[in-house]
Amino acid sequence: MEKREVLFRIRRFNPKRDEKPYYQEYRLTVPKGMTVLEALQQIKDTQDPTLAFRAFCRSAICGSCAVKVNGFPKLACKTQVFNELDKFGTDTLTLEPLDNMDVIRDLIVDWDRPFKRMEEMKPWLVPDPEVVPKTLDEESRVYPRELKKFDQFTDCILCTSCYSSCTATQLDDGYGGPFQLARVYRFAVDPRDALKAERSKIGYAFDMWNCVRCNKCADVCPKHVSPVDGIMKLRGLSIEVGLKDNPGARHVMAFYKSLLESGMLNEVLLPLRTKGVKGVLENLPVGIKMILKGKAHSPVMKPIAEHETLVKVMKVAMEVE
Protein backbone atom coordinates (compact mmCIF):
# COMPACT_ATOMS: atom_id res chain seq x y z
CA MET A 1 0.00 0.00 0.00
CA GLU A 2 1.17 3.50 -0.81
CA LYS A 3 2.73 5.30 2.15
CA ARG A 4 4.03 8.82 2.63
CA GLU A 5 6.19 10.55 5.19
CA VAL A 6 4.09 13.43 6.45
CA LEU A 7 5.07 16.38 8.62
CA PHE A 8 2.26 17.42 10.96
CA ARG A 9 2.52 20.99 12.29
CA ILE A 10 0.10 21.09 15.17
CA ARG A 11 -0.80 24.20 17.11
CA ARG A 12 -0.37 23.60 20.81
CA PHE A 13 -1.64 25.71 23.66
CA ASN A 14 -2.24 25.02 27.31
CA PRO A 15 -3.57 28.25 28.81
CA LYS A 16 -2.53 27.10 32.29
CA ARG A 17 1.10 26.77 31.24
CA ASP A 18 1.79 28.54 27.96
CA GLU A 19 1.95 32.28 27.41
CA LYS A 20 0.93 31.93 23.80
CA PRO A 21 0.21 29.21 21.24
CA TYR A 22 3.12 27.54 19.41
CA TYR A 23 3.51 24.94 16.65
CA GLN A 24 4.96 21.51 17.35
CA GLU A 25 6.12 19.22 14.58
CA TYR A 26 5.56 15.47 14.35
CA ARG A 27 6.60 13.10 11.59
CA LEU A 28 4.46 10.12 10.75
CA THR A 29 4.34 7.46 8.03
CA VAL A 30 0.84 7.68 6.67
CA PRO A 31 -0.74 4.90 4.58
CA LYS A 32 -3.24 5.76 1.86
CA GLY A 33 -6.74 6.17 3.28
CA MET A 34 -5.66 7.20 6.78
CA THR A 35 -7.81 9.97 8.19
CA VAL A 36 -6.58 13.04 10.02
CA LEU A 37 -8.20 11.71 13.18
CA GLU A 38 -6.39 8.36 12.88
CA ALA A 39 -3.13 10.24 12.38
CA LEU A 40 -3.80 12.38 15.47
CA GLN A 41 -4.54 9.26 17.51
CA GLN A 42 -1.37 7.57 16.30
CA ILE A 43 0.73 10.61 17.20
CA LYS A 44 -0.86 10.64 20.65
CA ASP A 45 -0.33 6.87 21.13
CA THR A 46 3.24 6.66 19.87
CA GLN A 47 4.83 10.10 20.20
CA ASP A 48 3.11 12.52 22.53
CA PRO A 49 0.43 11.53 25.05
CA THR A 50 -0.04 15.19 26.02
CA LEU A 51 -1.57 16.12 22.64
CA ALA A 52 -5.21 17.10 23.19
CA PHE A 53 -8.00 16.80 20.62
CA ARG A 54 -11.68 15.95 20.74
CA ALA A 55 -13.33 12.99 18.98
CA PHE A 56 -16.15 10.64 19.59
CA CYS A 57 -18.20 8.83 16.93
CA ARG A 58 -15.55 8.60 14.17
CA SER A 59 -18.41 8.44 11.68
CA ALA A 60 -18.99 12.12 10.80
CA ILE A 61 -22.18 12.33 12.81
CA CYS A 62 -21.31 13.66 16.27
CA GLY A 63 -19.47 16.75 15.05
CA SER A 64 -16.90 16.76 17.84
CA CYS A 65 -13.65 16.38 15.88
CA ALA A 66 -13.78 19.51 13.70
CA VAL A 67 -10.33 21.13 13.37
CA LYS A 68 -8.64 23.36 10.83
CA VAL A 69 -6.63 21.41 8.26
CA ASN A 70 -4.31 23.68 6.27
CA GLY A 71 -6.53 26.58 7.25
CA PHE A 72 -9.98 25.12 6.54
CA PRO A 73 -12.40 23.57 9.04
CA LYS A 74 -12.91 19.82 8.54
CA LEU A 75 -14.15 16.84 10.48
CA ALA A 76 -10.88 15.04 11.27
CA CYS A 77 -12.66 11.68 11.07
CA LYS A 78 -13.99 12.29 7.57
CA THR A 79 -10.88 13.84 6.06
CA GLN A 80 -8.17 11.70 4.47
CA VAL A 81 -4.59 12.90 4.82
CA PHE A 82 -3.62 12.19 1.20
CA ASN A 83 -6.49 14.22 -0.26
CA GLU A 84 -5.40 17.29 1.68
CA LEU A 85 -1.74 16.85 0.74
CA ASP A 86 -2.65 16.56 -2.93
CA LYS A 87 -4.88 19.64 -2.84
CA PHE A 88 -2.03 21.80 -1.61
CA GLY A 89 0.80 19.91 -3.34
CA THR A 90 2.66 19.44 -0.07
CA ASP A 91 3.89 16.87 2.46
CA THR A 92 2.98 19.07 5.41
CA LEU A 93 -0.36 19.26 7.16
CA THR A 94 -1.00 22.16 9.52
CA LEU A 95 -3.61 21.35 12.15
CA GLU A 96 -5.12 24.14 14.23
CA PRO A 97 -8.12 24.63 16.49
CA LEU A 98 -11.26 26.20 15.00
CA ASP A 99 -11.52 30.01 14.88
CA ASN A 100 -13.95 32.42 16.54
CA MET A 101 -13.83 30.45 19.81
CA ASP A 102 -11.46 30.29 22.79
CA VAL A 103 -9.02 27.41 22.98
CA ILE A 104 -9.38 25.12 25.97
CA ARG A 105 -6.29 23.17 25.06
CA ASP A 106 -4.44 22.38 21.81
CA LEU A 107 -7.11 21.48 19.22
CA ILE A 108 -10.04 21.66 21.64
CA VAL A 109 -12.18 24.80 21.55
CA ASP A 110 -14.79 26.11 23.95
CA TRP A 111 -18.23 25.71 22.39
CA ASP A 112 -20.07 27.67 25.08
CA ARG A 113 -20.32 30.94 23.18
CA PRO A 114 -21.85 29.63 19.92
CA PHE A 115 -24.20 27.26 21.74
CA LYS A 116 -25.35 29.89 24.23
CA ARG A 117 -25.98 32.20 21.30
CA MET A 118 -28.04 29.48 19.66
CA GLU A 119 -30.12 29.04 22.82
CA GLU A 120 -30.79 32.78 22.97
CA MET A 121 -32.33 32.46 19.52
CA LYS A 122 -34.81 29.78 20.67
CA PRO A 123 -34.45 27.34 17.78
CA TRP A 124 -36.81 24.68 19.02
CA LEU A 125 -40.36 23.77 18.11
CA VAL A 126 -43.13 25.72 19.80
CA PRO A 127 -46.09 23.50 18.85
CA ASP A 128 -48.94 25.18 17.01
CA PRO A 129 -52.06 24.00 18.87
CA GLU A 130 -54.08 24.10 15.68
CA VAL A 131 -51.70 21.75 13.92
CA VAL A 132 -50.08 19.55 16.56
CA PRO A 133 -52.55 17.13 18.24
CA LYS A 134 -52.76 17.23 22.03
CA THR A 135 -52.27 13.50 22.50
CA LEU A 136 -49.88 11.04 20.91
CA ASP A 137 -52.80 9.06 19.49
CA GLU A 138 -52.86 11.24 16.40
CA GLU A 139 -49.96 11.99 14.07
CA SER A 140 -48.65 15.42 13.30
CA ARG A 141 -48.13 15.20 9.58
CA VAL A 142 -45.47 17.01 7.59
CA TYR A 143 -45.81 16.55 3.84
CA PRO A 144 -42.73 16.06 1.60
CA ARG A 145 -43.36 19.43 -0.03
CA GLU A 146 -43.25 21.11 3.37
CA LEU A 147 -40.24 19.12 4.54
CA LYS A 148 -38.29 20.14 1.43
CA LYS A 149 -38.20 23.72 2.71
CA PHE A 150 -36.18 22.85 5.79
CA ASP A 151 -34.92 19.31 5.26
CA GLN A 152 -31.26 20.20 4.65
CA PHE A 153 -31.08 22.27 7.84
CA THR A 154 -32.04 19.29 9.98
CA ASP A 155 -28.77 17.65 8.88
CA CYS A 156 -26.69 20.12 10.94
CA ILE A 157 -24.56 18.25 13.51
CA LEU A 158 -23.41 21.36 15.43
CA CYS A 159 -19.73 20.83 14.59
CA THR A 160 -19.25 24.65 14.44
CA SER A 161 -17.17 24.46 11.24
CA CYS A 162 -19.34 27.17 9.67
CA TYR A 163 -19.15 29.31 12.80
CA SER A 164 -15.35 29.01 12.72
CA SER A 165 -15.13 30.24 9.14
CA CYS A 166 -17.86 32.91 9.31
CA THR A 167 -16.77 36.39 8.24
CA ALA A 168 -19.57 38.27 10.02
CA THR A 169 -19.05 36.30 13.25
CA GLN A 170 -15.42 37.37 13.24
CA LEU A 171 -16.26 41.08 13.11
CA ASP A 172 -19.69 41.51 14.69
CA ASP A 173 -20.26 40.40 18.29
CA GLY A 174 -24.00 40.83 17.87
CA TYR A 175 -24.20 38.51 14.85
CA GLY A 176 -26.25 35.36 15.38
CA GLY A 177 -23.95 33.01 13.49
CA PRO A 178 -24.52 30.81 10.44
CA PHE A 179 -25.79 27.53 11.90
CA GLN A 180 -27.80 29.40 14.52
CA LEU A 181 -29.61 31.62 11.99
CA ALA A 182 -30.19 28.68 9.65
CA ARG A 183 -31.79 26.86 12.57
CA VAL A 184 -34.10 29.81 13.21
CA TYR A 185 -35.19 29.58 9.57
CA ARG A 186 -35.63 25.81 9.89
CA PHE A 187 -38.35 26.34 12.53
CA ALA A 188 -39.81 29.40 10.83
CA VAL A 189 -40.95 27.20 7.94
CA ASP A 190 -41.92 24.13 9.94
CA PRO A 191 -45.71 23.73 9.52
CA ARG A 192 -45.99 22.49 13.13
CA ASP A 193 -44.48 25.63 14.60
CA ALA A 194 -46.62 28.30 16.26
CA LEU A 195 -44.27 31.25 15.69
CA LYS A 196 -43.48 30.60 12.03
CA ALA A 197 -42.39 33.66 10.05
CA GLU A 198 -42.43 35.77 13.24
CA ARG A 199 -39.15 34.00 14.04
CA SER A 200 -37.48 36.15 11.41
CA LYS A 201 -37.68 38.98 13.94
CA ILE A 202 -35.23 37.01 16.06
CA GLY A 203 -32.94 36.82 13.02
CA TYR A 204 -33.30 40.57 12.59
CA ALA A 205 -32.38 41.21 16.24
CA PHE A 206 -29.29 39.05 15.74
CA ASP A 207 -27.97 41.09 12.79
CA MET A 208 -28.91 38.65 10.01
CA TRP A 209 -28.61 41.47 7.48
CA ASN A 210 -24.88 41.65 8.29
CA CYS A 211 -24.19 38.30 6.59
CA VAL A 212 -21.68 39.18 3.85
CA ARG A 213 -22.67 36.18 1.70
CA CYS A 214 -19.08 34.97 1.50
CA ASN A 215 -20.51 31.43 1.24
CA LYS A 216 -17.79 30.02 3.46
CA CYS A 217 -20.44 28.34 5.63
CA ALA A 218 -21.89 26.50 2.63
CA ASP A 219 -18.43 25.53 1.45
CA VAL A 220 -17.09 24.08 4.70
CA CYS A 221 -20.18 22.24 5.96
CA PRO A 222 -19.33 18.52 6.19
CA LYS A 223 -23.03 17.66 5.93
CA HIS A 224 -23.65 19.77 2.79
CA VAL A 225 -25.94 22.23 4.54
CA SER A 226 -25.96 25.76 3.14
CA PRO A 227 -26.61 28.06 6.13
CA VAL A 228 -26.34 31.15 3.91
CA ASP A 229 -29.40 29.99 1.96
CA GLY A 230 -31.37 29.77 5.19
CA ILE A 231 -30.25 33.26 6.16
CA MET A 232 -31.32 34.71 2.79
CA LYS A 233 -34.74 33.13 3.15
CA LEU A 234 -35.07 34.27 6.76
CA ARG A 235 -34.47 37.82 5.49
CA GLY A 236 -37.31 37.30 3.03
CA LEU A 237 -39.63 36.23 5.84
CA SER A 238 -38.73 39.37 7.79
CA ILE A 239 -39.88 41.52 4.88
CA GLU A 240 -43.07 39.45 4.75
CA VAL A 241 -43.82 40.14 8.43
CA GLY A 242 -43.29 43.86 7.94
CA LEU A 243 -39.64 44.63 8.79
CA LYS A 244 -39.33 46.75 5.67
CA ASP A 245 -37.85 50.04 6.75
CA ASN A 246 -34.22 49.07 7.11
CA PRO A 247 -31.29 49.27 4.66
CA GLY A 248 -31.27 45.52 4.01
CA ALA A 249 -34.95 45.27 3.12
CA ARG A 250 -34.94 48.56 1.22
CA HIS A 251 -31.93 47.37 -0.79
CA VAL A 252 -33.88 44.26 -1.77
CA MET A 253 -36.89 46.32 -2.83
CA ALA A 254 -34.62 48.67 -4.83
CA PHE A 255 -33.45 45.70 -6.91
CA TYR A 256 -36.98 44.44 -7.35
CA LYS A 257 -38.18 47.86 -8.48
CA SER A 258 -35.24 48.29 -10.88
CA LEU A 259 -35.99 44.97 -12.53
CA LEU A 260 -39.65 45.87 -12.99
CA GLU A 261 -38.76 49.32 -14.35
CA SER A 262 -36.00 48.49 -16.83
CA GLY A 263 -34.65 45.03 -16.15
CA MET A 264 -31.26 46.37 -15.07
CA LEU A 265 -30.15 47.67 -11.68
CA ASN A 266 -30.45 51.41 -11.33
CA GLU A 267 -27.15 52.03 -9.54
CA VAL A 268 -27.60 55.78 -9.48
CA LEU A 269 -30.81 55.60 -7.45
CA LEU A 270 -29.58 52.75 -5.24
CA PRO A 271 -28.18 54.90 -2.37
CA LEU A 272 -31.37 56.96 -2.19
CA ARG A 273 -33.66 53.97 -2.39
CA THR A 274 -31.66 51.98 0.16
CA LYS A 275 -30.77 54.54 2.79
CA GLY A 276 -32.61 57.70 1.82
CA VAL A 277 -30.91 61.10 1.95
CA LYS A 278 -28.41 59.69 4.46
CA GLY A 279 -27.35 57.12 1.88
CA VAL A 280 -26.80 59.83 -0.70
CA LEU A 281 -24.78 62.03 1.66
CA GLU A 282 -22.64 59.16 2.97
CA ASN A 283 -21.68 58.16 -0.54
CA LEU A 284 -21.45 61.61 -2.06
CA PRO A 285 -17.62 61.86 -2.09
CA VAL A 286 -17.19 58.56 -3.90
CA GLY A 287 -20.22 59.33 -6.09
CA ILE A 288 -18.64 62.56 -7.30
CA LYS A 289 -15.35 60.78 -8.04
CA MET A 290 -17.25 58.23 -10.10
CA ILE A 291 -19.16 60.86 -12.04
CA LEU A 292 -15.90 62.66 -12.84
CA LYS A 293 -14.45 59.41 -14.18
CA GLY A 294 -17.46 58.89 -16.42
CA LYS A 295 -18.70 55.89 -14.47
CA ALA A 296 -22.29 56.98 -13.79
CA HIS A 297 -25.24 56.14 -16.00
CA SER A 298 -28.38 58.24 -16.48
CA PRO A 299 -30.96 57.82 -13.69
CA VAL A 300 -33.54 57.12 -16.38
CA MET A 301 -32.81 53.71 -17.88
CA LYS A 302 -33.99 52.23 -21.14
CA PRO A 303 -35.73 48.87 -20.68
CA ILE A 304 -33.98 45.71 -21.92
CA ALA A 305 -35.31 43.93 -25.00
CA GLU A 306 -38.40 41.81 -24.33
CA HIS A 307 -38.70 43.42 -20.90
CA GLU A 308 -42.33 42.33 -20.84
CA THR A 309 -41.28 38.67 -20.49
CA LEU A 310 -39.26 39.61 -17.40
CA VAL A 311 -42.15 41.49 -15.83
CA LYS A 312 -44.50 38.63 -16.59
CA VAL A 313 -42.15 36.02 -15.12
CA MET A 314 -41.59 38.10 -11.96
CA LYS A 315 -45.28 38.68 -11.39
CA VAL A 316 -46.21 35.04 -11.89
CA ALA A 317 -43.35 33.93 -9.62
CA MET A 318 -44.58 36.26 -6.89
CA GLU A 319 -48.03 34.66 -7.04
CA VAL A 320 -47.06 30.97 -6.97
CA GLU A 321 -46.96 29.25 -3.62
Added chain:
Amino acid sequence: MAKFAFYPGCAAKGASKELYESTVAVAEKLGIELVELPQFSCCGAGVLEEIKEAVDLAVNARNIAYAEREGLDIVTVCSTCLLVLKRTKYLLDNDEDLRKEVNEILSEAGLEYRGTVDVKHFHWVLLEEFGEEGLKEKVVKPLTGFKVYPYYGCHTVRPESILGFESSENPQSLEKIIKALGAEPVSGERRLECCGFHAFWPAPRMSMKLTGLNLLDAKKSGANCLTTPCPLCHMNLDANQSRALKEVGESFKMPVLHLPQLVGLALGIEPKKLGLHRNIVPVNC
Protein backbone atom coordinates in the same frame (compact mmCIF):
# COMPACT_ATOMS: atom_id res chain seq x y z
CA MET B 1 -13.38 30.86 -32.95
CA ALA B 2 -14.95 30.45 -29.54
CA LYS B 3 -18.34 32.14 -29.30
CA PHE B 4 -20.28 32.96 -26.16
CA ALA B 5 -23.41 34.72 -24.99
CA PHE B 6 -21.90 37.68 -23.12
CA TYR B 7 -23.53 38.48 -19.79
CA PRO B 8 -21.76 41.64 -18.56
CA GLY B 9 -23.99 42.27 -15.54
CA CYS B 10 -25.15 45.63 -14.21
CA ALA B 11 -21.80 46.76 -12.80
CA ALA B 12 -19.94 46.36 -16.10
CA LYS B 13 -22.83 48.10 -17.88
CA GLY B 14 -22.82 50.91 -15.31
CA ALA B 15 -20.33 52.01 -12.67
CA SER B 16 -17.61 49.62 -13.86
CA LYS B 17 -17.69 50.56 -17.54
CA GLU B 18 -13.95 50.02 -17.73
CA LEU B 19 -14.57 46.32 -17.09
CA TYR B 20 -16.89 46.18 -20.09
CA GLU B 21 -14.41 48.07 -22.24
CA SER B 22 -11.42 45.93 -21.26
CA THR B 23 -13.31 42.64 -21.63
CA VAL B 24 -14.48 43.53 -25.12
CA ALA B 25 -10.98 44.70 -26.10
CA VAL B 26 -9.30 41.54 -24.78
CA ALA B 27 -11.87 39.25 -26.37
CA GLU B 28 -11.42 40.99 -29.71
CA LYS B 29 -7.64 40.72 -29.50
CA LEU B 30 -7.82 37.01 -28.64
CA GLY B 31 -10.51 36.18 -31.17
CA ILE B 32 -13.20 35.26 -28.68
CA GLU B 33 -16.61 36.24 -30.05
CA LEU B 34 -18.88 37.77 -27.43
CA VAL B 35 -22.53 38.14 -28.37
CA GLU B 36 -24.36 40.32 -25.88
CA LEU B 37 -28.00 39.29 -25.77
CA PRO B 38 -30.25 42.36 -25.46
CA GLN B 39 -32.81 40.36 -23.47
CA PHE B 40 -30.45 39.66 -20.57
CA SER B 41 -31.69 41.23 -17.33
CA CYS B 42 -29.99 41.93 -14.02
CA CYS B 43 -29.48 38.65 -12.12
CA GLY B 44 -30.67 40.26 -8.90
CA ALA B 45 -27.26 39.76 -7.28
CA GLY B 46 -28.73 37.14 -4.95
CA VAL B 47 -31.05 39.63 -3.29
CA LEU B 48 -34.08 38.42 -5.26
CA GLU B 49 -33.78 35.23 -3.23
CA GLU B 50 -34.54 37.46 -0.27
CA ILE B 51 -37.91 38.38 -1.74
CA LYS B 52 -38.82 34.90 -2.86
CA GLU B 53 -36.71 32.08 -4.22
CA ALA B 54 -39.16 31.50 -7.09
CA VAL B 55 -38.52 35.05 -8.35
CA ASP B 56 -34.75 34.58 -8.21
CA LEU B 57 -34.93 31.26 -10.06
CA ALA B 58 -37.48 32.43 -12.65
CA VAL B 59 -35.56 35.61 -13.52
CA ASN B 60 -32.32 33.71 -14.00
CA ALA B 61 -33.86 30.70 -15.73
CA ARG B 62 -35.24 33.33 -18.15
CA ASN B 63 -31.71 34.69 -18.71
CA ILE B 64 -30.33 31.22 -19.34
CA ALA B 65 -33.29 30.36 -21.59
CA TYR B 66 -32.39 33.20 -23.98
CA ALA B 67 -28.80 31.88 -24.22
CA GLU B 68 -30.20 28.40 -24.88
CA ARG B 69 -32.22 29.80 -27.79
CA GLU B 70 -28.95 30.97 -29.32
CA GLY B 71 -27.23 27.71 -28.41
CA LEU B 72 -24.41 29.59 -26.68
CA ASP B 73 -22.72 29.08 -23.32
CA ILE B 74 -22.90 32.15 -21.12
CA VAL B 75 -19.74 34.00 -20.16
CA THR B 76 -19.84 36.66 -17.47
CA VAL B 77 -17.29 39.03 -15.93
CA CYS B 78 -19.01 39.38 -12.57
CA SER B 79 -18.42 36.83 -9.82
CA THR B 80 -21.80 37.39 -8.21
CA CYS B 81 -23.66 37.09 -11.52
CA LEU B 82 -21.67 33.89 -12.04
CA LEU B 83 -22.75 32.38 -8.74
CA VAL B 84 -26.38 33.45 -9.12
CA LEU B 85 -26.66 32.00 -12.64
CA LYS B 86 -24.72 28.86 -11.73
CA ARG B 87 -26.85 28.33 -8.64
CA THR B 88 -30.01 28.56 -10.70
CA LYS B 89 -28.61 26.04 -13.14
CA TYR B 90 -27.43 23.74 -10.34
CA LEU B 91 -30.82 23.74 -8.62
CA LEU B 92 -32.85 23.28 -11.81
CA ASP B 93 -30.57 20.58 -13.23
CA ASN B 94 -30.69 18.56 -10.03
CA ASP B 95 -34.36 18.84 -9.08
CA GLU B 96 -36.93 17.79 -11.65
CA ASP B 97 -39.92 19.01 -9.65
CA LEU B 98 -38.39 22.44 -9.17
CA ARG B 99 -37.55 22.66 -12.85
CA LYS B 100 -41.12 21.83 -13.75
CA GLU B 101 -42.42 24.54 -11.41
CA VAL B 102 -40.02 27.16 -12.80
CA ASN B 103 -40.85 26.15 -16.36
CA GLU B 104 -44.53 26.62 -15.63
CA ILE B 105 -43.70 30.21 -14.69
CA LEU B 106 -41.51 30.71 -17.78
CA SER B 107 -44.16 29.25 -20.07
CA GLU B 108 -46.37 32.24 -19.23
CA ALA B 109 -43.82 34.29 -21.15
CA GLY B 110 -43.34 31.70 -23.88
CA LEU B 111 -39.94 30.57 -22.60
CA GLU B 112 -38.43 27.29 -21.44
CA TYR B 113 -35.37 26.31 -19.43
CA ARG B 114 -33.80 23.16 -20.81
CA GLY B 115 -30.39 23.02 -19.13
CA THR B 116 -28.46 22.84 -22.39
CA VAL B 117 -25.88 25.60 -21.88
CA ASP B 118 -23.14 26.20 -19.34
CA VAL B 119 -22.24 29.36 -17.41
CA LYS B 120 -18.59 30.41 -17.16
CA HIS B 121 -16.45 33.23 -15.91
CA PHE B 122 -14.35 35.10 -18.46
CA HIS B 123 -11.07 34.17 -16.81
CA TRP B 124 -12.04 30.49 -16.80
CA VAL B 125 -12.60 30.80 -20.54
CA LEU B 126 -9.13 32.31 -21.01
CA LEU B 127 -7.59 29.26 -19.36
CA GLU B 128 -9.87 26.76 -21.09
CA GLU B 129 -9.40 28.22 -24.55
CA PHE B 130 -5.70 29.00 -24.44
CA GLY B 131 -4.13 27.40 -21.37
CA GLU B 132 -1.15 29.02 -19.66
CA GLU B 133 1.20 28.35 -22.56
CA GLY B 134 -1.26 29.59 -25.17
CA LEU B 135 -1.82 32.81 -23.26
CA LYS B 136 1.92 33.30 -22.88
CA GLU B 137 2.29 33.12 -26.66
CA LYS B 138 -0.23 35.94 -27.07
CA VAL B 139 1.65 38.25 -24.73
CA VAL B 140 3.49 41.07 -26.53
CA LYS B 141 4.32 43.24 -23.52
CA PRO B 142 5.23 40.89 -20.67
CA LEU B 143 4.54 42.42 -17.28
CA THR B 144 8.04 41.56 -16.09
CA GLY B 145 8.86 42.75 -12.60
CA PHE B 146 5.22 43.36 -11.67
CA LYS B 147 4.09 41.84 -8.41
CA VAL B 148 0.37 41.19 -8.54
CA TYR B 149 -1.93 40.24 -5.66
CA PRO B 150 -4.41 37.61 -6.91
CA TYR B 151 -7.61 38.61 -5.14
CA TYR B 152 -10.31 35.99 -5.72
CA GLY B 153 -12.95 37.15 -3.27
CA CYS B 154 -15.86 34.76 -2.87
CA HIS B 155 -18.19 34.06 -5.75
CA THR B 156 -15.88 32.47 -8.32
CA VAL B 157 -14.77 29.84 -5.83
CA ARG B 158 -17.40 29.30 -3.14
CA PRO B 159 -19.35 27.12 -2.84
CA GLU B 160 -17.21 24.66 -4.79
CA SER B 161 -20.17 22.28 -5.06
CA ILE B 162 -21.92 24.79 -7.34
CA LEU B 163 -19.01 26.57 -9.06
CA GLY B 164 -16.70 23.59 -9.41
CA PHE B 165 -14.06 25.09 -11.72
CA GLU B 166 -11.26 24.73 -9.18
CA SER B 167 -10.58 23.95 -5.54
CA SER B 168 -12.14 26.57 -3.30
CA GLU B 169 -9.35 26.06 -0.77
CA ASN B 170 -6.38 26.35 -3.08
CA PRO B 171 -7.49 27.90 -6.37
CA GLN B 172 -4.73 28.68 -8.87
CA SER B 173 -6.49 30.17 -11.91
CA LEU B 174 -5.48 33.78 -11.18
CA GLU B 175 -1.91 32.80 -10.36
CA LYS B 176 -1.69 30.90 -13.64
CA ILE B 177 -2.91 33.88 -15.65
CA ILE B 178 -0.65 36.34 -13.82
CA LYS B 179 2.36 34.10 -14.52
CA ALA B 180 1.40 33.69 -18.17
CA LEU B 181 1.41 37.49 -18.49
CA GLY B 182 4.98 37.58 -17.26
CA ALA B 183 4.16 39.03 -13.84
CA GLU B 184 4.71 37.48 -10.44
CA PRO B 185 1.75 36.49 -8.26
CA VAL B 186 2.42 37.27 -4.59
CA SER B 187 1.10 34.84 -2.02
CA GLY B 188 -1.79 36.62 -0.38
CA GLU B 189 -3.09 35.43 2.96
CA ARG B 190 -6.42 37.15 2.30
CA ARG B 191 -6.83 36.25 -1.36
CA LEU B 192 -9.91 34.17 -0.51
CA GLU B 193 -11.36 36.51 2.11
CA CYS B 194 -14.53 38.51 1.52
CA CYS B 195 -14.49 42.22 0.60
CA GLY B 196 -17.78 42.80 2.44
CA PHE B 197 -19.50 44.31 -0.60
CA HIS B 198 -22.79 42.52 -0.03
CA ALA B 199 -23.13 43.93 3.50
CA PHE B 200 -22.18 47.46 2.44
CA TRP B 201 -25.65 48.93 3.01
CA PRO B 202 -26.62 47.35 6.33
CA ALA B 203 -23.08 47.30 7.78
CA PRO B 204 -20.83 49.82 5.98
CA ARG B 205 -18.11 49.85 8.63
CA MET B 206 -17.77 46.08 8.64
CA SER B 207 -17.70 46.08 4.86
CA MET B 208 -15.01 48.77 4.77
CA LYS B 209 -12.96 47.04 7.43
CA LEU B 210 -12.85 43.82 5.40
CA THR B 211 -11.78 45.71 2.30
CA GLY B 212 -9.21 47.64 4.32
CA LEU B 213 -7.71 44.42 5.71
CA ASN B 214 -7.47 42.96 2.21
CA LEU B 215 -5.72 46.06 0.87
CA LEU B 216 -3.37 46.05 3.84
CA ASP B 217 -2.45 42.43 3.13
CA ALA B 218 -1.70 43.33 -0.48
CA LYS B 219 0.57 46.12 0.73
CA LYS B 220 2.34 43.84 3.22
CA SER B 221 2.94 41.21 0.57
CA GLY B 222 4.87 43.73 -1.51
CA ALA B 223 2.36 43.80 -4.37
CA ASN B 224 2.47 46.65 -6.94
CA CYS B 225 -1.19 46.17 -7.68
CA LEU B 226 -4.14 43.92 -7.01
CA THR B 227 -6.26 42.16 -9.59
CA THR B 228 -9.74 40.73 -9.22
CA PRO B 229 -12.24 38.93 -11.47
CA CYS B 230 -15.17 40.68 -9.73
CA PRO B 231 -16.44 44.25 -10.35
CA LEU B 232 -18.15 44.32 -6.95
CA CYS B 233 -14.91 43.51 -5.13
CA HIS B 234 -13.34 46.11 -7.42
CA MET B 235 -15.88 48.73 -6.36
CA ASN B 236 -14.97 48.26 -2.70
CA LEU B 237 -11.24 47.92 -3.27
CA ASP B 238 -10.85 50.76 -5.77
CA ALA B 239 -13.67 53.31 -5.52
CA ASN B 240 -13.97 52.97 -1.75
CA GLN B 241 -10.26 52.51 -1.08
CA SER B 242 -9.58 55.64 0.98
CA ARG B 243 -12.65 55.03 3.16
CA ALA B 244 -11.69 51.38 3.64
CA LEU B 245 -8.13 52.22 4.60
CA LYS B 246 -9.33 54.82 7.08
CA GLU B 247 -11.31 52.04 8.80
CA VAL B 248 -8.05 50.14 9.46
CA GLY B 249 -6.07 53.29 10.31
CA GLU B 250 -4.06 53.38 7.08
CA SER B 251 -3.59 55.60 4.10
CA PHE B 252 -1.84 54.57 0.89
CA LYS B 253 -2.67 54.00 -2.75
CA MET B 254 -2.94 50.48 -4.12
CA PRO B 255 -3.97 50.25 -7.78
CA VAL B 256 -6.70 47.67 -8.39
CA LEU B 257 -7.09 46.25 -11.89
CA HIS B 258 -9.99 44.28 -13.28
CA LEU B 259 -8.48 41.04 -14.53
CA PRO B 260 -9.18 41.87 -18.22
CA GLN B 261 -7.35 45.20 -17.73
CA LEU B 262 -4.25 43.34 -16.56
CA VAL B 263 -4.50 40.83 -19.40
CA GLY B 264 -5.07 43.66 -21.88
CA LEU B 265 -1.90 45.47 -20.84
CA ALA B 266 0.18 42.35 -21.49
CA LEU B 267 -1.54 41.87 -24.85
CA GLY B 268 -0.36 45.35 -25.80
CA ILE B 269 -3.78 46.98 -25.84
CA GLU B 270 -3.58 50.72 -25.22
CA PRO B 271 -4.56 51.74 -21.67
CA LYS B 272 -7.36 54.03 -22.87
CA LYS B 273 -9.12 51.13 -24.60
CA LEU B 274 -8.91 49.22 -21.31
CA GLY B 275 -10.61 52.07 -19.48
CA LEU B 276 -7.66 52.43 -17.10
CA HIS B 277 -8.33 56.17 -16.89
CA ARG B 278 -11.62 55.36 -15.17
CA ASN B 279 -10.06 53.55 -12.20
CA ILE B 280 -10.37 55.72 -9.10
CA VAL B 281 -6.93 54.86 -7.74
CA PRO B 282 -4.57 55.89 -10.55
CA VAL B 283 -2.87 53.08 -12.46
CA ASN B 284 0.52 54.18 -13.76
CA CYS B 285 1.47 52.05 -16.71
